[in-house]
Amino acid sequence: MDTRQLRVFCEVVERKSFSQAAERLGVTQPAVSLQVRALEKRLGTQLLDRSGRRVEPTEAGAKLYRSAQRLLALEEEIVGELADEATGELTGTFAIGASTGPGGVVLSTLLCQFAELHPELHVELFVSATQTVVEHVAERTLELGVVGAAPRHRGVEYEPFLHDTVVLVCPPGHACVGRTVTVEQVAGETLILMQEGAGVRQMLEEELRRTGRRLRDLGARIELGLQESVAHAVRAGYGITFISRSSVEADLAAGTLVEARVRGLELEREIHLVRAAGRSETRAARAFVEFARERLP
Numbered sequence: 583m584d585t586r587q588l589r590v591f592c593e594v595v596e597r598k599s600f601s602q603a604a605e606r607l608g609v610t611q612p613a614v615s616l617q618v619r620a621l622e623k624r625l626g627t628q629l630l631d632r633s634g635r636r637v638e639p640t641e642a643g644a645k646l647y648r649s650a651q652r653l654l655a656l657e658e659e660i661v662g663e664l665a666d667e668a669t670g671e672l673t674g675t676f677a678i679g680a681s682t683g684p685g686g687v688v689l690s691t692l693l694c695q696f697a698e699l700h701p702e703l704h705v706e707l708f709v710s711a712t713q714t715v716v717e718h719v720a721e722r723t724l725e726l727g728v729v730g731a732a733p734r735h736r737g738v739e740y741e742p743f744l745h746d747t748v749v750l751v752c753p754p755g756h757a758c759v760g761r762t763v764t765v766e767q768v769a770g771e772t773l774i775l776m777q778e779g780a781g782v783r784q785m786l787e788e789e790l791r792r793t794g795r796r797l798r799d800l801g802a803r804i805e806l807g808l809q810e811s812v813a814h815a816v817r818a819g820y821g822i823t824f825i826s827r828s829s830v831e832a833d834l835a836a837g838t839l840v841e842a843r844v845r846g847l848e849l850e851r852e853i854h855l856v857r858a859a860g861r862s863e864t865r866a867a868r869a870f871v872e873f874a875r876e877r878l879p
Contacts, residue, residue: 585657585857588650590617591629596721596737598636606721611651651860658862672703676866679708679715679724681731681781682809683746684853687726689728692874699873703866711779713810725867727856730781730826740854744878745802747827748782748849751839753819758842765795768844772821773802781851782809786824789847813839824849 593603594614622629629643639647680689690707697705708718710781712729719727720737733742750768752758758771775797776783787797804821812823813830815860817838833839855871857863863871 584621584656587617587621587823588646589654590614590623591643592647592650592654594618594630595639595643595658598638600637620691623733638817655860655862661862672700672866674866674870675704675706676849676870677706677708677724678867678870679710679718679727679729680775681712681729681836682709683730683781683829684728684744684807685709685828686829687831688744688878689876692877693870695877696870700866700869711777711807712781712784712804713779716856719858722858722861725864726871729854729856730851731784732854732856735786737859738856739859740856742852743855743874744853746851747855748785748824748851749827749830750821750842750844751813751816751821751830751834752842753816754837754840756822756840756842758822759840760842762845763848764845765790765793765800769800772804774804774806774815774821774823775802776809776812776823777807780808782824782826785851787848789849793846838840 590603590607593606594600597603597606600614601611606615607614618630623689625642625646627642629646631638631640631643678689678693679685685707687707693705693707697703697819708715708724710718712731713733715724715727715812716727716733716735716738718724720735726742727738730746750758750763783797790799792799804815806815809825809829813825813833815821816823816825817833822842826832827841830839834841
């Protein structure tokens with residue numbers, strides 16, 4: 583079976599659009615339509631329902647999509663194994679994504695060290711909210727992701743990568759410094775939150791639900807995007823925030839931010855490695871994961 587036709591078909595199913603699949607593949611929309619029609623003709627059945635606003639797979643199309651994913655993954659694995667036989671230096675581009683917690687400090691340092699070992703490899707780090715990173719990995723525009731939460735997504739697989747703690751931080755001299763405070767006391771302060779989709783925020787919401795509360799019970803009035811903007815506002819004395827400890831270790835050591843404890847909230851988490859489901863790792867991706875695991879606690 584022509585794997586090129588299968589790859590085109592899978593792109594249309596995943597993007598629910600001929601035009602978006604064509605854009606992703608770098609070809610024209612008629613070329614995509616031609617490949618799909620040729621595949622339908624060969625199999626003798628309709629694979630896509632084109633009658634609605636979005637293209638959806640028929641029952642036969644859904645079955646083919648699942649099988650095609652396995653076949654394409656096997657093709658990538660074979661190509662990867664052949665590439666692994668080469669003993670030369672890693673080359674090309676290694677693109678990885680990260681949420682702002684692990685991406686801000688831990689991962690950026692690891693990637694710089696990794697790049698020093700492989701001078702012929704171009705390393706790219708894309709930092710964004712957890713959900714955005716997951717979507718890019720599922721769409722295979724990023725080889726790997728490192729995220730602080732594991733939102734459900736059928737297109738990706740997660741595995742533990744490193745352990746992290748989310749802490750409540752305050753500016754020096756704040757009333758909460760050095761104390762164990764209640765959730766109700768936090769609600770009485772100016773709490774600054776990260777935007778929706780951030781892993782720390784998702785974790786906080788889940789932990790509050792576990793204790794029978796909701797995020798809105800904290801009365802937060804300020805949302806400032808992602809991690810660095812929130813940390814900057816707290817350093818300047820505008821409020822307090824929940825944040826990844828690994829991202830503010832230097833501030834805590836220097837005393838520009840100070841930690842407080844919150845009674846009843848268990849804010850320990852796993853930072854996850856995320857891969858596209860069924861995707862075979864490239865040499866660069868495999869080498870980086872092995873490199874990182876040797877150095878992470």
